[in-house]
Each structure stands twice: as structure tokens, then as C-alpha cells.
Amino acid sequence: MSQFYPLFIGGRKVPALSGATFEVINPSNGEVCATVARAGLEDVNEAVRVARQTFESGTWSRVSHKERANIMFRIADMINKRAHELATLESMQSGGTLRRTMGSDVLQLPQQFAIMGQILNNFPIREELPCVAVPGPSINIIEREPIGICGLITPWNFPMILAGWKLAPAIAMGNAIVIKPASNTPLTTLLLAEIFQECGLPDGVVNVVAGPGALIGEAIVTHPEVDKISFTGSTAVGRRIMQLASHTVKRLTLELGGKSPAIMLRDADLDLVSEGALFATFLHSGQICESGTRLLVPRELQDDIVDRLIAKASTIAIGNAMELTTGMGPIVSKTQRDTILNYIQAGIEEGAVLAYGGKIPDLPAELAGGFYIQPTIFKNVDNSMKIAQEEIFGPVLCVIPYDTEGDAIRIANDSIYGLAAGVWSKDITRAQNIGRKLRAGTVWINDWHMLRPDAPFGGYKQSGFGRESGYQVLFEYSQTKHMHTSMVPDVNQRFWHQLLFDSWATK
Amino acid sequence: MLKQVRQDRLGNLLFYIGEGCCDGTAPYLYENFIVEPTAVQIGSAYGVPVYTSQRLAALHTGKTLILTVITSVGDRFSIESDHGLQLVLLPQPRKDDI
Numbered sequence: 001m002s003q004f005y006p007l008f009i010g011g012r013k014v015p016a017l018s019g020a021t022f023e024v025i026n027p028s029n030g031e032v033c034a035t036v037a038r039a040g041l042e043d044v045n046e047a048v049r050v051a052r053q054t055f056e057s058g059t060w061s062r063v064s065h066k067e068r069a070n071i072m073f074r075i076a077d078m079i080n081k082r083a084h085e086l087a088t089l090e091s092m093q094s095g096g097t098l099r100r101t102m103g104s105d106v107l108q109l110p111q112q113f114a115i116m117g118q119i120l121n122n123f124p125i126r127e128e129l130p131c132v133a134v135p136g137p138s139i140n141i142i143e144r145e146p147i148g149i150c151g152l153i154t155p156w157n158f159p160m161i162l163a164g165w166k167l168a169p170a171i172a173m174g175n176a177i178v179i180k181p182a183s184n185t186p187l188t189t190l191l192l193a194e195i196f197q198e199c200g201l202p203d204g205v206v207n208v209v210a211g212p213g214a215l216i217g218e219a220i221v222t223h224p225e226v227d228k229i230s231f232t233g234s235t236a237v238g239r240r241i242m243q244l245a246s247h248t249v250k251r252l253t254l255e256l257g258g259k260s261p262a263i264m265l266r267d268a269d270l271d272l273v274s275e276g277a278l279f280a281t282f283l284h285s286g287q288i289c290e291s292g293t294r295l296l297v298p299r300e301l302q303d304d305i306v307d308r309l310i311a312k313a314s315t316i317a318i319g320n321a322m323e324l325t326t327g328m329g330p331i332v333s334k335t336q337r338d339t340i341l342n343y344i345q346a347g348i349e350e351g352a353v354l355a356y357g358g359k360i361p362d363l364p365a366e367l368a369g370g371f372y373i374q375p376t377i378f379k380n381v382d383n384s385m386k387i388a389q390e391e392i393f394g395p396v397l398c399v400i401p402y403d404t405e406g407d408a409i410r411i412a413n414d415s416i417y418g419l420a421a422g423v424w425s426k427d428i429t430r431a432q433n434i435g436r437k438l439r440a441g442t443v444w445i446n447d448w449h450m451l452r453p454d455a456p457f458g459g460y461k462q463s464g465f466g467r468e469s470g471y472q473v474l475f476e477y478s479q480t481k482h483m484h485t486s487m488v489p490d491v492n493q494r495f496w497h498q499l500l501f502d503s504w505a506t507k
Numbered sequence: 508m509l510k511q512v513r514q515d516r517l518g519n520l521l522f523y524i525g526e527g528c529c530d531g532t533a534p535y536l537y538e539n540f541i542v543e544p545t546a547v548q549i550g551s552a553y554g555v556p557v558y559t560s561q562r563l564a565a566l567h568t569g570k571t572l573i574l575t576v577i578t579s580v581g582d583r584f585s586i587e588s589d590h591g592l593q594l595v596l597l598p599q600p601r602k603d604d605i
Contacts, residue, residue: 022580155529182529183582212582213589236525236535237584243541257527289528335579335595339531342596386566390532416562417527462527 005036008193010050011203017042027095027330028320030369036186039211044219047207051149051176052225054204061146061174065125072117074199076110090160093185095321095330109164115453116168123474135495136488144478146174148227151220155233156182156332157287163189165468166230173477177206186210224248235462253466253476257391258419261294261412265425273424274308280448282375285328286395290420292448296408299401306379310356313375318361330370337371340394347387352378383411413439418460508576509553511590524559534574534594535585573597
């Protein structure tokens with residue numbers, strides 16, 4: 001019998017009003033690992049109602065930003081204390097390796113809250129503009145307020161980290177939140193809501209509704225009491241959300257797809273690239289929006305680098321995500337795995353050369369129910385092929401040969417996406433200059449996946465808009481108000497006389 | 508699947524084959540969705556039109572796309588997911604499969 005996880009609304013753990021539940025599968029072995037309350041429309045409406053009531057009461061929204069920063073630091077501490085629990089749950093539900101969830105995710109997550117606390121302490125919550133005499137003396141204050149109710153919708157690939165990216169600034173700015181995690185992976189978000197409560201976050205500030213279906217997502221995006229939506233997921237759904245949100249003119253942050261290119265220059269350190277390019281593509285089995293899935297290489301170096309990539313790829317241990325010996329875990333679901341296999345077949349039919357992998361690996365019997373694919377490398381890929389243009393969201397690296405640096409930049413930018421990019425070269429200045437020509441929100445020089453809570457992350461083009469992390473994310477979760485107070489002493493000195501009342505002809 | 512969906516979705520339905528991130532290129536069933544002016548209708552399924560972007564239509568020229576309904580716990584804003592179903596694309600059948 002698997003553990004039951006209720007919804008979290010108004011500080012209480014509650015079953016769905018309908019009593020419905022759904023199951024969460026462990027992708028490493030295909031077995032049920034949890035049962036979760038399945039939210040319906042009525043649960044979403046209740047969560048929004050509670051969030052609105054909490055927001056209007058001021059128990060969080062009107063607390064000083066210094067006090068809010070202190071709670072952020074407390075949350076960071078508590079996440080550290082419960083790190084092992086969070087990392088294990090994340091690995092079990094998402095198929096992220098324990099090596100990654102323990103060794104990286106639970107180090108990043110508390111930092112997200114701590115850094116937001118620090119940024120908040122120095123944030124211009126209130127600014128006073130200089131006094132001007134014309135058209136009349138006045139006091140002018142710019143104040144930044146919370147927006148109100150934020151609807152946060154997160155995906156299944158990094159459920160805990162991406163929830164943290166959205167929750168930290170939303171909470172920091174005094175908003176109330178309804179968060180809907182992906183129904184494959186709701187467990188760590190539910191645990192985070194408990195942790196926030198332990199740290200003194202008032203009830204009703206964070207409300208978690210979990211459940212499959214379009215209905216509850218649509219309900220959040222169209223609800224007239226929800227003021228802002230932040231969504232990470234597919235471009236196709238991002239477009240749908242923009243349409244639905246337009247009915248009530250909601251603020252939006254969208255983090256969507258990517259097909260991020262890495263340009264290997266002729267002077268690159270090939271040993272570095274042979275590991276780095278694989279790290280870029282195969283971390284979390286390629287299920288990362290900013291994965292480096294296109295490696296652009298000088299044509300004459302393609303065979304050499306592909307041989308080195310294959311040699312390194314063959315050392316990656318595939319297995320149960322919760323074993324510390326595993327480097328690359330499963331794909332999140334059977335459907336996703338089959339979709340990736342379809343793309344691999346498409347690549348072969350399009351004429352790309354399958355240089356490595358491409359199949360379901362042979363694994364021990366206890367993993368037969370899981371969803372695995374070998375790390376896969378194609379070479380001689382043309383950028384016009386489907387495997388180069390469409391986001392596969394799996395462990396598939398496309399090696400694309402180029403002739404001139406100009407060609408490489410053109411090919412790199414020839415995508416509807418612009419989430420991330422990279423350059424591999426020993427000449428840092430040249431690499432950075434190329435980086436400036438790449439249309440992407442994050443550019444890595446001789447690296448990949450390195451993100452930090454104080455650096456903005458987000459896309460160009462159809463990879464979305466808005467930024468998460470960094471100083472500017474607090475603007476995404478705040479409203480700006482200009483308050484002008486007149487100090488003109490005498491009604492006859494009012495500027496409005498010139499505009500409306502007195503006739504210029506008689507003066 | 509369409510009969511089930513029609514029970515409580517009374518607006519205009521269409522399939523849109525979209526792309527990007529977690530779901531890859533996949534069919535979505537939407538109610539009252541506005542397609543872009545350059546969208547291409549590539550067919551219809553049981554009277555419901557199937558659209559895609561001009562770009563995806565060009566990438567898949569000459570291919571047959573099969574929209575399949577499977578049982579799955581999904582939440583892609585695609586409305587068959589309200590009934591525990593998910594739309595996926597299957598590859599075109601190879602000559603030696605027929």
C-alpha cells in the first residue's frame with residue numbers, strides 16, 4: 001500500500017472534495033510509489049478563494065520585506081535539514097538520479113530561498129523621486145507591492161527545483177500562491193508546502209493542488225481572481241496559456257522549449273568537449289529544457305570528436321535512479337520513452353548517421369518495468385532535419401558539421417528556440433564574442449548547466465519570456481505604484497487653472 | 508475519446524500538433540483555440556480539423572502522422588487528459604510493416 005498525499009490548502013492537508021485520487025509511478029521500476037488526492041475544479045476554486053482571503057488579510061502581503069526575508073532564510077535552513085528526505089522523494093518520483101538530487105538539487109534549492117531573501121533586503125521596495133518645482137511641489141514615491149494571487153504551473157523534469165524557482169520570489173514579494181505541480185511528480189512540492197508552514201509562513205500563502213487533466217490547469221489560468229501565471233513547460237501549451245490568460249489580462253512568465261546549440265571551435269580542448277558535450281546532453285537523460293542537444297563541430301574534426309564522445313558515453317552507467325552507481329537514470333514515462341525512440345527512427349530515416357546507442361539497454365530483471373534508453377549520438381546531422389529542429393527531450397545528441405565560424409553562428413541561431421547556447425574554445429575572448437551573437441538567454445563558455453539563483457534564466461524567441469532567478473525576478477512578482485502627494489499650498493497656484501479653468505484669451 | 512470529451516466541452520474543437528519541451532512534438536486537443544494565420548490544416552479526424560504550424564508541416568511533408576489515444580495520467584492542457592487519456596503521435600508505418 002503506497003503512502004497517501006493529500007492536497008495542501010489553507011495550511012491544512014485535505015483530500016480532494018470529490019474524494020478522487022491518482023497514482024504516482026516510480027520511473028526506475030514502473031511501480032506505484034504514492035497515491036495523491038486528485039484535485040477537481042472545486043478544489044482549485046477553494047484554493048484560490050483561500051489564497052485571496054489570505055492576501056487581503058495582510059498576514060503575509062503587508063508584512064515588512066525585512067520580516068519576509070527572515071522567513072526566507074528560515075526556509076533555506078529547514079530545506080537543508082530535510083535535504084535527504086527531499087532528495088530521495090525527488091529521485092523516486094522523477095527518475096532523477098540520487099547522485100544529482102543529493103549532490104546538486106538540495107544544494108541549489110535552499111540557496112534559491114536564501115538568495116531571494118538577500119536580494120529582497122536590498123530591493124527598492126520604496127523609492128522617492130527628487131522634488132521638482134514645476135508644475136508644483138509634490139512628494140513622489142515609487143512603491144513595489146505584491147501582485148496578488150500567483151498561479152504557478154511546474155513540469156515533471158525538475159519538479160522541486162522549478163517549484164523553488166517560482167515559489168521563492170513569489171513568496172518573497174508577499175504574494176499568495178496556488179501551485180499545480182505536474183501530476184507525474186507532485187510529491188516534493190507537497191512536502192515543500194509543509195516545510196514552509198514549519199518555518200512560520202502563514203496558512204493560505206502557499207496552496208498546492210495536484211491532479212491530472214486540462215481542467216484544473218485551465219481553471220487556474222482563467223480564474224478572474226488569479227493575477228499572474230508562471231509556467232514552465234512546452235511551447236505548445238505556453239501558447240494556449242497566453243490565449244486563456246488574455247481573457248483577464250494576466251501577467252505571465254513563460255519558460256518553454258529549447259534546442260540549444262554548442263559551437264566547438266577549432267582550438268577547443270577535445271578532451272573537455274568529449275565530457276562537456278555529453279554532460280550537456282545526457283544529464284537527467286536529456287530531459288532538461290536547456291540541454292545542449294546540437295553540437296556544431298568543424299567538419300574536419302567531426303570523426304575525431306565523435307570517436308571521443310562514444311568512448312566517454314560508453315562509461316556512463318545506466319540504471320535505477322536511486323542507486324548511487326547510476327549516472328543516467330530512466331526516462332520519466334513509457335510514453336516519453338516511446339516518443340524518443342520514434343525520433344531516433346526518424347533521424348535514421350532522414351539520413352543522419354546513428355553513431356552510438358539508439359536502443360533500449362539490457363538491464364537487470366528488476367528494472368524491466370522501468371523506461372530506459374541508451375545515450376544516443378547522431379553525426380552528419382543537417383540542421384534542417386527533424387531531429388535538429390524539434391525538441392526531443394531525451395538523451396539524443398545531434399552532431400552537426402560546419403565549415404566557417406559564420407556558418408556555425410547561422411546554424412546555431414537557425415531555430416525557433418533561444419533558451420541556451422554554448423561555445424567550446426581555448427580563446428575566451430573569441431568565445432565570448434561569439435556568445436554575444438548567439439540568440440539565447442544563457443550562454444555557457446566551456447561549460448553547461450551552470451545556473452545560479454542570482455543569475456537570470458529565460459528564453460529568447462519561442463523559448464518564452466520573463467526571467468527566473470536573479471535580481472529582476474522580484475519585479476516579475478511585484479506591482480509598481482507611483483504615489484504622488486501634492487504639496488501646493490494655495491489653490492490659486494494649482495497648475496490645473498491653466499489647463500481647464502481660466503481662459504488664456506483674457507490673460 | 509471525442510464522444511467522452513464532447514459530453515462537457517461544447518465549444519469548437521480542433522487538434523493542434525505543437526512542439527517544445529516536456530512533451531516534444533505532440534497532438535493537442537483544444538477547445539476554442541485560435542490558430543495562427545499561417546497554420547496549416549493537414550487533415551481531420553472524425554470531423555475535427557487537425558492543424559499544425561507551417562514550420563512543422565514543412566518538416567513532416569510527405570509523412571503520415573497517426574494520432575493515437577492512450578491511457579495515461581497526463582496534464583498537458585490537452586482536453587482528453589480530463590478523461591485519463593493522452594494523444595500521442597506514432598510514426599508512419601514502414602513499408603515492411605504493412
